Amino acid sequence: MLGRSANGIFWLFRYLERAENTVRLVEAGFRMALTRDAKDASDEWRSVIVTLGLQELFEAKFGTEYTGPHVFNFVLRDKENPGNVLLMCELARTNARMVRTGITREVWEAVNESWMKVKELLARPVTETRLGDVLDCIRRQSTQVRGAMEGTMLRNEIYNFARIGSFIERADNTARILDVKYYVLLPAVSYVGSSLDNVQWENVLRSVAGERAYRWLNAGRMDPRGIAEFMLLDGRFPRSLAFCYSKLRSNLASLAREYGEEMESHHILRNADSELHALTVDAIFDQGLHEFIGRFIAHNTQLALQIQRDYRFVE
Amino acid sequence: MTNSSPSSYDEMLDADGSVRAAYAGYCKWYEEQPPDLLRRKKSEAEAFFRRTGITFNVYGAEDAEERLIPFDMVPRIITANQWRKLARGIEQRVRALNAFLHDLYHRQEIVRSGRFPERLLKGNAAFLAEMSGFTPPGGVYTHIVGIDLVRTGEDDFMVLEDNARTPSGVSYMLENRETMMAMFPELFTRVRVREVSDYPRRLARSLAACAPPAFDASGGRKPVVAVLTPGIYNSAYFEHAFLADQMGAELVEGSDLRVENGRIAMRTTRGWKPIDVLYRRVDDEYLDPLTFNPDSVLGVSGIMDVYRAGGITIANAPGTGIADDKAIYSFMPEIVEFYTGEKPILQNVPTWRCSEPEALAYVLEHLAELVVKEVHGSGGYGMLIGPTSSRKEIAAFEAKLRARPDNYIAQPTLSLSTVPILAKAGLAPRHVDLRPFVLVSPNGVDITPGGLTRVALKKGSLVVNSSQGGGTKDSWVLDD
Structure with missing residues (x-):
């Protein structure tokens, strides 16, 4: 196979994995924040940002006050965050498109559909009410890609x-x-x-x-x-x-x-x-x-x- | 069902409104279906296309988003008899095109005979001096050709354009059929339609038959075929990937390739591997930065030297563009006759060459009735459709035409045939053209029965280009 294709497939799955893990991290942060007082909740959100290596970028935009909606919107969809989840999904899809001949139709469709759904969900700011559904959906998409991969490749x-x-x-x-x-x-x-x-x-x-x-x-x-x-x-x-x-x-x-x-x-x-x-x-x-x-x-x-x-x- | 405008040929209904033979089976089926079936299937099909990623990028569109080419669910149907005649005409034309190209790049007999003016070659960017005196492997110039046909009557098919460079759209031919079969399986048990799905296999076989002298056939090796794409941002990327996938060939970009021991090799995970046949979907100009555009990053430095030394087959051959130049198009009847010794089976659309003073005078006088095209233009851009243009648009175009007359040709506004589409209020006739796909190898000319039907979705519109609001249809050739 082409070296470029090997690179594409390698990064396709890195991005998918990263998106999924990022979502889990936000999910855990959200759950923690719900059960805490404001100070602890803020600490929890801060640790999400630190884990993702986004502290500097985040604080440049919002200062040192870590509120839930700021954090999860920044992580999920903010254009000023070059590692936002929406972009990861897009990069995953771009790589999939590049290696289209190396993956089955099922895997491609799972990646493409996943990207279409995530793009739609993240087209507008995420509220606390919607967050659960959004995270759930992103997680499910990556499960689907993995399933298509296991079953058809x-x-x-x-x-x-x-x-x-x-x-x-x-x-x-x-x-x-x-x-x-x-x-x-x-x-x-x-x-x-x-x-x-x-x-x-x-x-x-x-x-x-x-x-x-x-x-x-x-x-x-x-x-x-x-x-x-x-x-x-x-x-x-x-x-x-x-x-x-x-x-x-x-x-x-x-x-x-x-x-x-x-x-x-x-x-x-x-x-x-x-x-x-x-x-x-x-x-x-x-x-x-x-x-x-x-x-x-x-x-x-x-x-x-x-x-x-x-x-x-x-x- | 609605009648079309009286002036153009309706392929489904005759003047009395009764169904023509080609559509008999389809219409019988159609009338038995619940009224909203097609509409329901239409949204199913769109979701299907989005999911599978059959999209194209529109050049010049504001957001570089991928669009779907609208797909219409009513098939375009051609009888076995009509197809036989078309196929004969297409084969004749394609053979003539190859002979013409060989001649232009060798002795230029047609110029010597006075049947073709030399000035059309001089200074024509599509004519590549690098190809002079060189014969491509197997003597094949145009491995893949798309012939654009329009129809104006029962037996009147005319060639609107020859696509001898890198014709696209074949993936739509294949996917449209897949979609129709998935949506209406029982329809295909009732109407016998000829198969198109083996096109990729035929393409692979045809390309493999053109292996270069350097191909090493020892140990029963098969030629290594690769598809060269400009990359994922190209409007036809989907098709490049689709064809490579279906042929089991590698899809390569310029950055994957380099010259290695006199061959063109691709960088694989195991090292550099030579390619025998390169099906390139990159224009001549970008093919080799050493020979052509030095800024190109889409091609391979040195590929022309390797090619001329017999190290690789390039399909289509560089320099084939000279044969589908619009200024040369008007000479096609003479070209066909010169090389085949026969009268052309397929007619050309009458064409005025604006480079000729008499023709220019006529064109200027009749601008409001004519279609004027740029000689090197494509995609339906840079053209004037007289009858549907405003006085102001015509005046503006006239100025351009006067400034550079040899940049234009003119043709009468054809009343293209119509086929119904599924419109809001039911079936409604729309203008169509047809692009059959033709494969050429030393083993012969192979025409897939069918092709890509493009349809102008806007009522009355004659522009079928997908970049300007055109759609596609599944094209059926009936089995005997």
């Missing part, structure tokens, strides 16, 4: 590049969410046992759609170390770093089989994946959660760049 290099795009992005997003919230998970004597902890912890899980799974696995008990372990190392949870990396490994392995050779990215990944498998949550907390995440994000970016080089995404 040939399992070949195109599929592998799509999956690699998804999991590089997902690992990055999970890590970033944890990075902003890591302090919530650190042992702080004064909070222990308070209900605030539980709600905040649960909200971290909610940002990655993991609250139900975690409760189910842990009989309802919340504990910060357990949560960190779940999000970082639990290979059963589809948004954990360990899960993303084992998927990256299997998709890169398929590529190596199909191409009959391993590239530099295979070595980088093998090392990173083995490291994740050998790690314990205690070891992570010993070296510092924040430091660990910072390093992980940097390595993940390196891996993505190496894949783009190995497979000639650009000249």
